Structure formats: structure tokens, C-alpha cells
Amino acid sequence: MPTPSTPEPASARDATGRYPWPAGVRLARDLGAVIACQDQELCDLGCGTGVVGRAALQAGARRVAFLDGADDALAGLRELLGSEPRASFHLHQWGEVPPGGPYRLILGGDILYREAFFPQLLASIALGLAADGQCLLADPRTRLEEELPGLAQAAGLTWSSVRRSDFTLVSLRPAGAAPAVARD
Numbered sequence: 001m002p003t004p005s006t007p008e009p010a011s012a013r014d015a016t017g018r019y020p021w022p023a024g025v026r027l028a029r030d031l032g033a034v035i036a037c038q039d040q041e042l043c044d045l046g047c048g049t050g051v052v053g054r055a056a057l058q059a060g061a062r063r064v065a066f067l068d069g070a071d072d073a074l075a076g077l078r079e080l081l082g083s084e085p086r087a088s089f090h091l092h093q094w095g096e097v098p099p100g101g102p103y104r105l106i107l108g109g110d111i112l113y114r115e116a117f118f119p120q121l122l123a124s125i126a127l128g129l130a131a132d133g134q135c136l137l138a139d140p141r142t143r144l145e146e147e148l149p150g151l152a153q154a155a156g157l158t159w160s161s162v163r164r165s166d167f168t169l170v171s172l173r174p175a176g177a178a179p180a181v182a183r184d
């Protein structure tokens with residue numbers, strides 16, 4: 001049993017995947033303006049209720065892999081989308097290679113909220129992206145942690161971000177790839 005002097009290590013699991021998060025909802029809302037999903041094979045990383053990946057399916061994605069570390073979130077999604085042949089569901093912890101990749105597109109809504117897991121999260125993105133791939137993350141804040149671009153670089157990724165109307169859109173690409181091409 002942890003005592004006040006021995007804090008419990010951060011668990012890879014939490015209960016945040018039980019409801020849609022603001023930047024995930026906003027990315028889903030603007031997805032067509034941000035990136036073309038038609039015929040794409042992509043991954044919704046830290047999918048929770050799958051708000052982002054479901055928008056990608058609606059936008060014509062060929063295949064969407066829903067990844068999350070919480071099995072209850074995945075169970076809810078399976079129930080919702082079980083008959084959708086383009087959807088697959090994978091238990092995945094940040095730091096591990098994302099199953100089903102490499103992906104030309106990884107989407108993530110509101111997953112930059114656990115500073116202790118930034119290196120693992122960025123490692124999974126680097127491991128899951130195809131050489132010409134792009135990861136787009138949505139965050140509600142106007143300012144993100146200053147260490148993030150450096151951590152991305154250490155993971156072999158380039159980092160750029162732009163403030164849209166009500167969320168920040170981060171683009172990550174393998175270092176050495178052509179510049180990001182999120183729609184404006």
C-alpha cells in the first residue's frame with residue numbers, strides 16, 4: 001500500500017476514455033477542413049469513445065484502428081461499431097508499437113494531457129508512422145508544454161502547431177519527411 005512518502009507510480013490506465021473530450025469533439029467537427037480522410041487507413045490513438053475515428057469513418061476512411069489503453073473504452077466502442085467492417089479495436093499502451101501500422105495518418109483528440117507519459121506517447125507515434133506519415137493531435141489549450149517540441153525531436157519527429165478557432169492542432173512527422181500538409 002503506498003504511503004504519503006512513497007507516491008504511487010502513474011498508472012497507464014485512467015477513466016478519461018469514458019466520455020468525449022473537447023478537443024476531440026472539435027477535431028471531429030473540423031476534420032474535413034483539416035485533413036482528407038477519404039480512402040485513408042488511419043489510427044485513432046487514445047481513442048476513448050472514438051469521437052475522432054468515428055468522424056474519419058463518416059468522412060470515408062477505408063480503415064480506422066481504434067487504440068486505447070483502457071479496455072472498457074474499447075468495449076464501449078465495440079458495442080457501438082461492432083458491425084462496422086472498417087473498424088478494428090486494439091488494446092495499446094503508449095510506448096508500444098501501435099498495432100496495424102505503419103500508418104500514413106494518426107489522429108489523436110486531447111491526448112496531450114499526461115506529462116508523465118509524453119515520452120511514451122511520442123515513441124508510439126514515431127513507431128506507428130509511415131515514413132511519409134503525419135500525426136495530428138488536437139488540444140484545447142492555447143499554450144502547450146514548452147518541452148514538447150524537444151521531446152518530439154528526441155523521438156525522431158518534427159513538431160509544428162497552429163491555433164485554429166478553438167483548439168490547437170499539432171502536426172508530427174518523421175524527421176526528414178516533407179513539411180506538414182494539414183489543410184487550412
Ligand SMILES: C[S@@+](CC[C@H](N)C(=O)[O-])C[C@H]1O[C@@H](n2cnc3c(N)ncnc32)[C@H](O)[C@@H]1O
Pocket residue numbers: 011012013014015016017018019020021022023024025045046047048049050051052067068069070073092093094108109110111113114117
Ligand atoms: C482525455 S481522453 C481522450 C479521449 C478521446 N481521444 C477524445 O478526444 O474524446 C485520453 C484517452 O487516452 C487514453 N490513455 C491515457 N493514457 C494512456 C496510455 N498510457 N496508454 C494508452 N492509452 C492511454 C485514455 O484511456 C483515454 O481514452
